[in-house]
Amino acid sequence: MKAVCLLSGGLDSSTCVGVARRDGFECYALSFDYGQRHRIELEAAARIARHFGVREHRVAQIDLRAFGGSALTADIAVPKDSLEPGTQGIPITYVPARNTIFLSYAMAWAEVLECSDIFIGVNAIDYSGYPDCRPEFIAAFEHLANLATKTGVEGRTRLQIHTPLAQLDKAGIVKLAADVGVDFALTHSCYDPDPSGRSCGHCDSCLLRLRGFREAGLSDSLPYRK
Amino acid sequence: MKAVCLLSGGLDSSTCVGVARRDGFECYALSFDYGQRHRIELEAAARIARHFGVREHRVAQIDLRAFGGSALTADIAVPKDSLEPGTQGIPITYVPARNTIFLSYAMAWAEVLECSDIFIGVNAIDYSGYPDCRPEFIAAFEHLANLATKTGVEGRTRLQIHTPLAQLDKAGIVKLAADVGVDFALTHSCYDPDPSGRSCGHCDSCLLRLRGFREAGLSDSLPYRK
Numbered sequence: 001m002k003a004v005c006l007l008s009g010g011l012d013s014s015t016c017v018g019v020a021r022r023d024g025f026e027c028y029a030l031s032f033d034y035g036q037r038h039r040i041e042l043e044a045a046a047r048i049a050r051h052f053g054v055r056e057h058r059v060a061q062i063d064l065r066a067f068g069g070s071a072l073t074a075d076i077a078v079p080k081d082s083l084e085p086g087t088q089g090i091p092i093t094y095v096p097a098r099n100t101i102f103l104s105y106a107m108a109w110a111e112v113l114e115c116s117d118i119f120i121g122v123n124a125i126d127y128s129g130y131p132d133c134r135p136e137f138i139a140a141f142e143h144l145a146n147l148a149t150k151t152g153v154e155g156r157t158r159l160q161i162h163t164p165l166a167q168l169d170k171a172g173i174v175k176l177a178a179d180v181g182v183d184f185a186l187t188h189s190c191y192d193p194d195p196s197g198r199s200c201g202h203c204d205s206c207l208l209r210l211r212g213f214r215e216a217g218l219s220d221s222l223p224y225r226k
Numbered sequence: 227m228k229a230v231c232l233l234s235g236g237l238d239s240s241t242c243v244g245v246a247r248r249d250g251f252e253c254y255a256l257s258f259d260y261g262q263r264h265r266i267e268l269e270a271a272a273r274i275a276r277h278f279g280v281r282e283h284r285v286a287q288i289d290l291r292a293f294g295g296s297a298l299t300a301d302i303a304v305p306k307d308s309l310e311p312g313t314q315g316i317p318i319t320y321v322p323a324r325n326t327i328f329l330s331y332a333m334a335w336a337e338v339l340e341c342s343d344i345f346i347g348v349n350a351i352d353y354s355g356y357p358d359c360r361p362e363f364i365a366a367f368e369h370l371a372n373l374a375t376k377t378g379v380e381g382r383t384r385l386q387i388h389t390p391l392a393q394l395d396k397a398g399i400v401k402l403a404a405d406v407g408v409d410f411a412l413t414h415s416c417y418d419p420d421p422s423g424r425s426c427g428h429c430d431s432c433l434l435r436l437r438g439f440r441e442a443g444l445s446d447s448l449p450y451r452k
Contacts (some may be wrong), residue, residue: 045298056406061287061288062287062288065373094334095332095337096333096334096337096375097333097334097337097374097375098334099374100330100333100334100370100371100374101327101330101331104323104326105323105327107322107326108322108323108324108326108327109322111322112322131373131374131375132373132374132375134373136373137309137370137373140366140369140370140373140374141370143366143369143371143372144326144363144367146364147325147357147358147360147362147363147366148323148325148326148357148358148363148366149322149357149358151391161292212242219278224444
């Protein structure tokens, strides 16, 4: 059984690919080149795709930079040492419509592959205020997908969006990642790595990751700047 | 008041821009370069954008060709002289997830512009079997958009998808187009134009358009091959 797995190369999406593989899916990994600051993320995605032996890994070029509006794609400073998930509204690292666009592409590929399963590593606990990580967003997308596609209209199968991390905190994700065989050193989470690719340890993403490892009682094999 | 208007350069989307302008919106036109066979479509979009004096016209590069699966983006012959809308299932000119992807980008730009109105020229009557032109699809997207965005989450405004052509047949669209000042000769509908850009008059899109003009009792100022 085929599944399209959204893969950024971060810990969460890498864990998702591991879960899909563990559950017997033949994985088609999909990454995006959307003008993000760090090609390092795409290199991590390629490493994880190889690590898990996915059937195919595609990188779609998308043009989110055209619209600006986020620290991850525009020239706004990445916030440091200020991790307060869920308490400060929506962070400036939010990319407009990102998960909607990512899931739309996943749906397009799924339709061509005649596959009815999509995996995405969204998380409702440590979601840091991104509106498009919430379960009600995913449910709405699943509903949309079954109206938008030939598959849905002809009633052949029901497209399903799998979110195996939805109810896990970061420590839970770290434990699940270890269970399904994620090689932590191959992943990348940092919003602000140095030129050699080492993680900063101070941005939201690093702080969340490090807290997850601490709480899981595991150590992170990823190199940090200090 | 701002509105993002999806503009392909065809008759329907051109009419939509005309309606948005008539209704007092400041229009931001959005087109897509998605590996479609004919750049002619994008040239028509640029002409219409100028014609209606939109505030800004952006062309986003997207990568639908990466997934194949349609006569409009892959090397499958375009069907000719076989117009039977709604009776033959979904035509092979269907592009997987196209309107979902287009609306996702429109939503991204709307969010950056802090605008809560999107216009799309979908049509439920002459929709030729595309699942993502149906009113229930649009309603599902509107619901999704209000869960996916900062605007929706913070409850500042409610994002609205306008579909002024939804309940019109092609003749009705032709009449509305004339009313709102569309210059027919600037638009482009043909799936299979010759190298100089002249329309074939035989593909689904030409047949629908010509029937619309006939039924509306108007004449099409667009040049056809014969």
